[in-house]
Amino acid sequence: MKVLKFGGTSVGSAQRIKDVAELVRGRGRNIIVLSAMSGTTNTLVEIADYLSRKNVNGAKDTINNLENRYRGVIAELYSDPEMLRMATERLDESFALLRSLAHDNFEASDEKIILAQGELMSTAMMELYMKEQGINCVWLPALEFMRTDENGEADIDYITEILCPMIEHHPDADLFVTQGFICRNSTGGIDNLQRGGSDLTASLIGAAIHAAEIEIWTDIDGMHNNDPRFVNRTTPVAELHFDEAAELAYFGAKILHPTCVMPAKFNNIPIRVLNTMDPTARGTLIYNTVHSRSIKSVAAKDGVIAVKIKSSRMLMASGFIHRVFEIFDNYKRPIDMIATSEVGISVTIDNPLKLEHIIDELKEIGTVTVDYDMVIICVVGDLEWHNRGFEAKAVDALRDIPVRMISYGGSNYNISFLVKAEDKVGALNALTDALFPET
Ligand code: ADP
Ligand code: ASP
Ligand code: MG
Numbered sequence: 001m002k003v004l005k006f007g008g009t010s011v012g013s014a015q016r017i018k019d020v021a022e023l024v025r026g027r028g029r030n031i032i033v034l035s036a037m038s039g040t041t042n043t044l045v046e047i048a049d050y051l052s053r054k055n056v057n058g059a060k061d062t063i064n065n066l067e068n069r070y071r072g073v074i075a076e077l078y079s080d081p082e083m084l085r086m087a088t089e090r091l092d093e094s095f096a097l098l099r100s101l102a103h104d105n106f107e108a109s110d111e112k113i114i115l116a117q118g119e120l121m122s123t124a125m126m127e128l129y130m131k132e133q134g135i136n137c138v139w140l141p142a143l144e145f146m147r148t149d150e151n152g153e154a155d156i157d158y159i160t161e162i163l164c165p166m167i168e169h170h171p172d173a174d175l176f177v178t179q180g181f182i183c184r185n186s187t188g189g190i191d192n193l194q195r196g197g198s199d200l201t202a203s204l205i206g207a208a209i210h211a212a213e214i215e216i217w218t219d220i221d222g223m224h225n226n227d228p229r230f231v232n233r234t235t236p237v238a239e240l241h242f243d244e245a246a247e248l249a250y251f252g253a254k255i256l257h258p259t260c261v262m263p264a265k266f267n268n269i270p271i272r273v274l275n276t277m278d279p280t281a282r283g284t285l286i287y288n289t290v291h292s293r294s295i296k297s298v299a300a301k302d303g304v305i306a307v308k309i310k311s312s313r314m315l316m317a318s319g320f321i322h323r324v325f326e327i328f329d330n331y332k333r334p335i336d337m338i339a340t341s342e343v344g345i346s347v348t349i350d351n352p353l354k355l356e357h358i359i360d361e362l363k364e365i366g367t368v369t370v371d372y373d374m375v376i377i378c379v380v381g382d383l384e385w386h387n388r389g390f391e392a393k394a395v396d397a398l399r400d401i402p403v404r405m406i407s408y409g410g411s412n413y414n415i416s417f418l419v420k421a422e423d424k425v426g427a428l429n430a431l432t433d434a435l436f437p438e439t
Contacts, residue, residue, distance in 0.1 A: 001029060001211055001212065002028065002030045002206075002211050002213045003031045003202045003203075003211045004024055004030050004031070004217060005034075005215065005217060006034050006276060007198065007219065008035040008036060008039070008040070008041070009218070011122050012038035012039070013037075013073065014074075014076035014077040015076075016276070017073075017126055021129055021133055023217075023276065024175060025174075031167075031209070032177045033179070033198055033205065034178075034179065035118075035180050035198040036117075036119050036121070036122050037073070037122050040066070040121075041195070043065075044118055045111075046062055047059045047062045047102075048106075048111040048114045048115065050062065052106055054104045054106070056103060060099070063098050063099060066095075067095050071091070073125070074087045074088065074091065074125060077129055078129065078132055083132045087124065087128050090124040091121055091124075091125075094117040097117065101113065109190075113190050116143070116190050118181075119142070119180055119182050119198070120179060120182070122179075123177050123179050130177070135175060136172060136174040136175070137174060137175045137177055138176050139177055140166055140177070141178070142179040142180075143179075143190060145159055146159060146183035146184070147183055149186050152185070154183075154200070154204050155186075156204060159204055160208040163208050163209065164208065178201075180198020180201040181193055181201060183201075193257070196254065196256075196257040199216055199256050199257035200257045200259060200263075203261070203263040206267070207263035207267045213269065213270050213271070213272060214270070215271075215272045216256065216272070217276045218255060218273065218275065219275065219276065220236075221236050221275040221278055221283060222237065222283040223237050223245065223286075225435075226299075226431065227252070227253065227254075227298070229254075230300070231428050231429050231432050233432060233436075237297050238284065238285065239284065239285045239286075239291055240285075240296055240297075241287070241289060241290045241291075242261055242286060243411065243412075243413050244290075244297075245261050245271070245286040247378060248297055249261055249299075251301045252299040252301035252302065256273070270286065271286040272284070272286070273286070292382045292387075293387055294381055295381035295435050296381040296382075297380050298377065298378065298379050298380070298431045298435070299377075299380070300375050300424050300427075301375065301376040302375055302424070303350055304348050304350055304375055304418065305350070305370060305374065306370070307347055307362070307369075307370050308344060308370075309362050309366040309367070310367045311344065311365055312343060327358055331357060333349045333354065333355075333358065335348065336348045337376060337407045338407065339405045339407060348376065352372075374404060374418050374419065374420060375420070375423075375424040375427075376416050377416065377417045377419060378414055378415075379394045379414065379415045380414050382412070385409060385412075394415050396434065397430045397433065398417060398419075400430070404419065404420070405418035
């Protein structure tokens with residue numbers, strides 16, 4: 001059994017839903033994970049935002065517009081009036097729920113319920129369309145098996161325990177369809193796996209059922225060697241090691257959710273990134289093999305803050321770095337990059353929450369400088385330290401760009417540079433010119 005995940009663009013219109021149904025039929029008894037139709041989650045965020053500002057009319061207007069779009073899609077999708085009626089009923093449930101939340105006593109937990117409606121609707125529409133096509137498709141409720149624990153991490157034991165019997169319960173099913181992104185948290189409330197989280201759903205399901213492969217179907221022909229939103233000359237990378245793909249995803253390659261590689265890696269399940277618009281394109285295979293002696297790809301992570309703590313107390317003294325880490329840890333702010341010298345340490349974080357408190361405490365042990373609006377540029381490949389020349393090429397590519405920090409040697413797969421946000425596009429392009437001149 002495989003897990004096939006289709007992103008928002010892949011199910012973004014009636015025609016695309018039809019194309020996906022055609023693509024998955026005859027590929028085996030697999031689990032199909034769907035995102036919400038493109039634009040939907042952003043619109044749902046907008047609705048929640050209006051409500052948090054007590055602009056109930058703004059929210060109602062946005063709900064009406066979204067409903068019109070969905071009515072148009074289902075009118076085009078089904079030829080069978082009975083299927084259209086059933087789809088209308090399913091959409092009615094979601095829109096009635098959204099309207100029931102459109103009042104001025106908005107609570108934070110309401111946002112999660114609002115955001116869950118996109119995936120609930122796209123999967124209901126797909127299930128009914130497949131049924132219309134004569135496919136015995138079973139709709140699996142993610143809110144019953146996808147759960148996170150007290151730390152917000154996926155509870156893989158629970159997912160396995162609930163999902164596997166659910167599948168076994170339907171021996172006649174041709175296919176299963178389920179919602180990406182949505183889950184319940186440790187207190188049983190509706191929650192989600194963060195934006196782009198459908199990739200993580202697919203990987204978690206793959207791990208739970210020991211899938212033969214996890215396929216991430218999207219709108220581009222695989223993981224490219226740089227971010228195609230900022231660099232023109234990018235090409236797909238045929239193969240990546242799990243750790244290389246994990247670094248790229250964590251450091252900004254939007255094509256994969258930051259943590260989705262891990263469940264696949266731990267269970268040694270290959271991930272294939274494929275293009276719904278060009279299904280025969282080779283795509284990218286992510287697995288447990290390193291193709292050595294090459295740099296594979298570059299990614300950029302935005303919204304980074306650099307904090308430098310200088311102290312003469314660090315000189316020859318033990319415990320200084322421990323104290324610095326402890327302060328960040330007490331405020332639950334994970335550190336991404338680190339650079340140290342004998343008299344100071346620079347670290348980066350990606351979230352300004354509680355930063356004033358952190359700075360206050362750091363000032364007790366050293367002189368603190370903060371740089372906002374920074375970007376981590378992450379170069380990924382076979383960067384094992386015996387391989388000569390690769391890091392030199394990357395450093396040389398950035399010769400005209402001010403670099404605030406460099407981190408190398410933390411893994412065999414990456415060298416990271418911290419630059420100003422305004423230098424991001426220049427840095428990405430300079431790296432493509434230097435590292436992939438033939439493309
Ligand atoms: P989906 O809706 O299918 O989940 P996403 O928008 O989340 O799709 O991810 C696909 C997009 O990721 C591509 O259209 C591309 O713009 C962007 N992207 C960023 N970095 C890369 C990369 N290294 N390779 C390919 N695509 C990338
Ligand atoms: N629909 C969600 C989002 O837009 C999850 C996903 O598409 O992966 O973030
Ligand atoms: Mg995505």
